[in-house]
Amino acid sequence: MLRGSGYLTLVVVILTVFLAAGVMGFLDPAMDASSDPDWMFWVWTAANVGLLARAPFVGLLIDEDRVVRRGWVRSRTYAASDVVGVGSRGYSGLLNRGSQSRRFTMLTLKRANGPTVEVPEVTGRAATTAHSVSAARSVLGLDGR
Numbered sequence: 001m002l003r004g005s006g007y008l009t010l011v012v013v014i015l016t017v018f019l020a021a022g023v024m025g026f027l028d029p030a031m032d033a034s035s036d037p038d039w040m041f042w043v044w045t046a047a048n049v050g051l052l053a054r055a056p057f058v059g060l061l062i063d064e065d066r067v068v069r070r071g072w073v074r075s076r077t078y079a080a081s082d083v084v085g086v087g088s089r090g091y092s093g094l095l096n097r098g099s100q101s102r103r104f105t106m107l108t109l110k111r112a113n114g115p116t117v118e119v120p121e122v123t124g125r126a127a128t129t130a131h132s133v134s135a136a137r138s139v140l141g142l143d144g145r
Contacts, residue, residue: 002107002132003059004123011072012055019048058121060107060132062139067109069119078111085110086136088129091120105129107136 026041051072061068067083069076087108090100107122107129122132137143 001059001061002122002136004106004121004128004132006125006128007121007123008055008058012052015048015052015055019045019052022048060119060122060136062136067140069109069117069121071121076117078109078117080140082111082113083109083140084112084142086133086140086142088126088133089118091123092118094120107132109136 022041022044054072057070058072059070061070062080065080067078067080069078087110088105089108090102091104091106092098092100103125104123105126107119109117109119111117122129124132
């Protein structure tokens, strides 16, 4: 399993702050409990707890015959034989929408039959991402490419 530990830590901290803010807002003793919409608290809490529970599984799993990109909400599976190259580029995920970061990079998968897949779940400094790229190439048998 390849993952960006700094990215993962940052998102977990943000989700924990959102969860704490929701709990503190719901448990505010100054609010009138009779007019408080309880269902909003439970939806907010369930969404945050669900995303936090998914955190240990976020990343890139490379199996013998498949490559699974496990995101925060869904997973995508690609045939390992379909991946012809592994590289990196500037991070442009949800935490940096609309532009590419010059400081942080993310892993990319070049597919034979389809567009290049960006993997923002494996994000970090250039040296960290280079290590992840090397590891992914090695597991996929793409060392010479």
